[in-house]
Amino acid sequence: MQSAVLPDGRQIYCVNAYEVEFGIHEIFSDDLTARGLRLPANGTYLDVGANIGLFSLYLRDRCPQARIIGFEPMPAVFAPLAANLAALTPPGEAVELALGDRPGWAEFDYFPGIAALSTQNRAVGQTMAAGLRALLGGHQAGSEVQHIVERTGAAEAVADDGFLDALLRPERVRAQVDTLSAQIAALGVEAVDLLKIDTEGSEREVLAGLAEADWPKIRQLLVEVHLGPEVTETMAADLRGRGFSTTIGAHPLSQGGAAVFHIYAARP
Template identity: 35%
Template sequence: MTESIPDPAENHTLPDGRVISGLNAETTKIVWHEVSESIYLTDLQHLRAGDTVIDIGAHLGLSSLFVSDRVPGVRVIACEPARATYACLARNFADHLPGGIAVNKAVADRPGTAEFTFYPADETMATLQEDEGDDQRNIEAVLTNLGVDAAEQAAYWENFRAEVERYTVPVTTVAELIAEHGVETVDLLKIDVERSELAVLAGVGDENWPRIRNIAVEVHDVDDGLARAVDLLKDKGFQVEYQQQEVFKGGSVYIVLARRD
């Protein structure tokens, strides 16, 4: 829910016929495919109407829409700091998930402001934590696994780096979101924030960990990030598993799932 919704950049049609606001037709198509095949969204039998989902790094809101399709009546709070992407998220919620709450903020370990990096060529890689080496590694891994030749990979990388926008964004924490929205239980905490995932987890707050039932977090295994995330979640009482999807083989990206009994 927002006071004003900027005009979306483009309209794209999903396979189910819904018209979605997005920034790039190919990116929207890829993200919807990833959401539909996601290892943490295809098994939602433990969610039910009235449960709360907090979507950190919500992008266009496709994960939120998918969850609400599968489990009608869930409450969704979705955070997206990128200005252009948030405009699309807000429009998509207004059109397809009017009860959803769209928040134009980044999420980290403490509230305030931070410099944000946005890539118009691929808005899904926008981040609070720039790491050109990790970005290049993951782009090369994905394109190689998709069968893209070296020349096309080089062209994609140059295009990706050609336009970069940096600006200051407001930052909140999971603890603040829980308090501001009166959340009693977080039934699914989904995190996809391009190397800021440990900061997001650090901002949960000791008193809030018992409120969280399920976590699905994309982790970049940089500086032992995977081991640190797994150890943290186990210490908080979760059963934890992780895997790397085929498209990311050779890259740093893993999906970590954490559940309570």
């Protein structure tokens, strides 16, 4: 593991320190309450595809007595996640699993150089890698993202032959999968105040693993969709059909050409 320092001086564990500032920009700059979501201080939050736990830290800062459970299947990423959640007060819970439409095992593309890109959906991983390549190369990036690239020193590094090829080269990793409903039961969760899903292309499979009897337990969702605008709208429409109000926002990587969106969904 490596370590990194957040803007407020806190130290966290990570896979690659240079990834952390991008994650902070994506997560901490998003005001969920302005998107219509409520963050009860003592709620229950499921962070599916938690990576190193930056979203869980975001929640702890705003929800001091919340129960926070993070799911992450990649072993190299789970180690810093577990350490970061253990350091919270009160501690969060880390579960080394992917969530999908059925229990079992699955093959993932794990990106050691950019761990946040790791995915079970190879096509999505390639699209995200291409989008990140464009951003790191300074193409199509907005001013805020470009400033981050410059601060991390990536602008100079990408000039080296083969740097991005090495950075964005995946490895195959096998990981265990369970369903969301099975984990809700195993963890004794009676209600979910916010279900956050960021699984790099497997978001539909995660929701397919939620039994009909458990849907009423889900009060709000934040879903990062990596499958394009049509799938995003279809998923939002499905959520509206279940009684949620929805809004849609664009992910920072969309500046690099990756069609990534956020669905914010809440029950009235």
